[in-house]
Amino acid sequence: GLLAGLRRRFSSFLADLQKPDEATAWATIGMLSALLIYSYWPGLLNARSSWDNPQYQHGWIVPAINLLLLLWRRQPITPVTLSARLAGVALLAGSLGLRLVAAQFRIVTIDMYTFVPALAGVFLLAGGWSMFRWAWAPIAMTIFMYPLPDEAQRYITGPLQTFNTTVATFLLQTIGFDAVQEGNLIRLGHGHVMNVVDACAGLKMLTIFVWLCALVIVVAGLEWWENVVIAVSAIPIAVMAN
Numbered sequence: 001g002l003l004a005g006l007r008r009r010f011s012s013f014l015a016d017l018q019k020p021d022e023a024t025a026w027a028t029i030g031m032l033s034a035l036l037i038y039s040y041w042p043g044l045l046n047a048r049s050s051w052d053n054p055q056y057q058h059g060w061i062v063p064a065i066n067l068l069l070l071l072w073r074r075q076p077i078t079p080v081t082l083s084a085r086l087a088g089v090a091l092l093a094g095s096l097g098l099r100l101v102a103a104q105f106r107i108v109t110i111d112m113y114t115f116v117p118a119l120a121g122v123f124l125l126a127g128g129w130s131m132f133r134w135a136w137a138p139i140a141m142t143i144f145m146y147p148l149p150d151e152a153q154r155y156i157t158g159p160l161q162t163f164n165t166t167v168a169t170f171l172l173q174t175i176g177f178d179a180v181q182e183g184n185l186i187r188l189g190h191g192h193v194m195n196v197v198d199a200c201a202g203l204k205m206l207t208i209f210v211w212l213c214a215l216v217i218v219v220a221g222l223e224w225w226e227n228v229v230i231a232v233s234a235i236p237i238a239v240m241a242n
Contacts, residue, residue, distance in 0.1 A: 080128030088125025202242030
C-alpha cells in the first residue's frame, strides 16, 4: 500500500495546488529553495563528493527519502500569520549570518550545515506554523546527507577503533587463539597480524543507524517513551553490531 498511498497524496497535492493560497506558498518555496541551492551549490557538491567515501555512501538516499516524507506528511496550508513570516525571516537571516561567520573562518562543514536551517526558514516564511509543524522533521534530517567535521571524525574514529580492537582480541582469546593487542593491531600466533583500519571503526554503521532510528521516530507514530528508547539505544546498538 506504500505506492498507492504516495499516489493518493500526490494527487491530493496537485488538487490543492489549484487553490491560490496553496499555489502561492509552494511557488514561493520553490523560488527561494532554488536560490538557496544556487547559493549553496559548492557546499552541496562537497557533500556529493563525500558520498564516494564508504563511510557516507548512504548520503545520496537521504534527500530522496526526505522528499517522500514531505509528500507523505503534507497538510493543506492554513493562513500564514505575521509571527510566522517574521520567524521565517529571522531563521533565514540567522542561517545566512552564521554562514558568513563560517566563511570568514573557513569552516567548510559549518557552512554546509547552515543550508538546513535556511531551508526550514523558507518553509516557515512561505507556509507558516502549520506547514512548519509537519515539515521540520524531514528538513532537519537533511543534515544526515553531509559528512561529519574532520575533527569530529578523528575524535569518534580513534576510540571506536580501539574499542573494536579490544573486543576482537578478547573474543579471539576466548575461542582459543593466541592474540595480543598492540594499539590497533592484533598479533596472532605464527607471525600473523590483523590491522583494525579506519574502515573497520564503525563510523559508517554509526551514521546509518542513527539516521535510520531518526527515520523510525518520524514515521512510526510511537509513544514518546518509545521514541526516547529508540534514540538512546541507537549508538550502543550500532557499536555492538559493528
